[in-house]
Amino acid sequence: MKYLVTGAGGQLGREWVDFLKIQKVPFSDFSSVDLDITDIQQVKTVINREIPDIVINCAAYTKVDEAEANRDKAFLVNETGVKNLTDCCIEIGAKLVHYSTDYVFSGHQNDQNSYPDGYPENGPIGPINIYGESKRAGERVLEKSAADWLLVRVSWLCGRYGKNFVKTMIKLSAERDQLKVVDDQTGSPTYTFDVVEKTWLLLQKEVSGTFHLASKGAVTWARFAEEIFRQRGVGIRINRVSSDEFKTAAKRPSFSLLSTRKAEKCGLQMIEWKSGLGLLLQQIG
Numbered sequence: 001m002k003y004l005v006t007g008a009g010g011q012l013g014r015e016w017v018d019f020l021k022i023q024k025v026p027f028s029d030f031s032s033v034d035l036d037i038t039d040i041q042q043v044k045t046v047i048n049r050e051i052p053d054i055v056i057n058c059a060a061y062t063k064v065d066e067a068e069a070n071r072d073k074a075f076l077v078n079e080t081g082v083k084n085l086t087d088c089c090i091e092i093g094a095k096l097v098h099y100s101t102d103y104v105f106s107g108h109q110n111d112q113n114s115y116p117d118g119y120p121e122n123g124p125i126g127p128i129n130i131y132g133e134s135k136r137a138g139e140r141v142l143e144k145s146a147a148d149w150l151l152v153r154v155s156w157l158c159g160r161y162g163k164n165f166v167k168t169m170i171k172l173s174a175e176r177d178q179l180k181v182v183d184d185q186t187g188s189p190t191y192t193f194d195v196v197e198k199t200w201l202l203l204q205k206e207v208s209g210t211f212h213l214a215s216k217g218a219v220t221w222a223r224f225a226e227e228i229f230r231q232r233g234v235g236i237r238i239n240r241v242s243s244d245e246f247k248t249a250a251k252r253p254s255f256s257l258l259s260t261r262k263a264e265k266c267g268l269q270m271i272e273w274k275s276g277l278g279l280l281l282q283q284i285g
């Protein structure tokens, strides 16, 4: 099996590259500079040259707040880019692995009552911001296509590479003695090393379709921040605030939990979010 990774300079893409090296399987990886997935000619040239069996798309427009003012750009990468990859994968018979997000759901607080374990894969779609809409448009491309695809939704992604909440908290704690953190959004911090390993296992099982991969357990951002500092032994005051007190350009879902029952039925066990945090903090050093 030969693999091709797009968006290989991002936090998930870099984790995939490390993982594939350890697996000692043939692969090629392309950052946004080497392969722009919105450029159909470039995508065709690269895919027809590399002839991968599996394309792992880690490329995405992920700037949630900036997407509000850059709708076209978000859709260009998250919808048209996915269409380009899908079309080229069909041509050479490759499987496409694509990542999406909990933000395709509306995340209303009340949904917690209907879905106490989190949204199932076929839960009610209803993004509340442009980023979520653009990611949903990418999902629709796969759902309507004749390609062999594996769509993996993840939430609150954190890893050793790139920017994420854990690294931001650590950086801010070196500069301030107290922090305001939102306490009315619930979700599950999910780790790139776990997502890559579990996606790999899904690929070994040769399954297709949509799967949720998210750590076990649920927490708010504020309680997550407290746990980060507890595990690192940093004494800092966390002021728990509401989303209304912490205005952002894009609205955020209050309830971001993804049910992983379907993955569990395939024999996968996601890590629990606190243990995963411990492993990530060791990696970050």
Ligand SMILES: NC(=O)c1ccc[n+]([C@@H]2O[C@H](COP(=O)([O-])OP(=O)(O)OC[C@H]3O[C@@H](n4cnc5c(N)ncnc54)[C@H](OP(=O)(O)O)[C@@H]3O)[C@@H](O)[C@H]2O)c1
Binding pocket: 006, 007, 008, 009, 010, 011, 012, 013, 031, 032, 033, 035, 036, 037, 038, 058, 059, 060, 061, 062, 077, 081, 099, 100, 101, 102, 135, 154, 155, 156, 157, 158, 162, 163
């Ligand atoms: N981060 C999260 O909390 C989160 C949560 C749920 C789901 N997800 C999903 O998980 C996946 C991986 O996210 P991530 O956190 O690894 O994102 P990331 O760190 O922002 O990486 C995305 C990568 O895509 C590249 N890219 C952007 N436009 C491109 C284009 N036109 N052609 C090729 N590459 C392009 C970016 O390159 P440049 O930096 O050069 O633009 C970047 O390296 C995405 O599908 C994302 O939507 C993420």
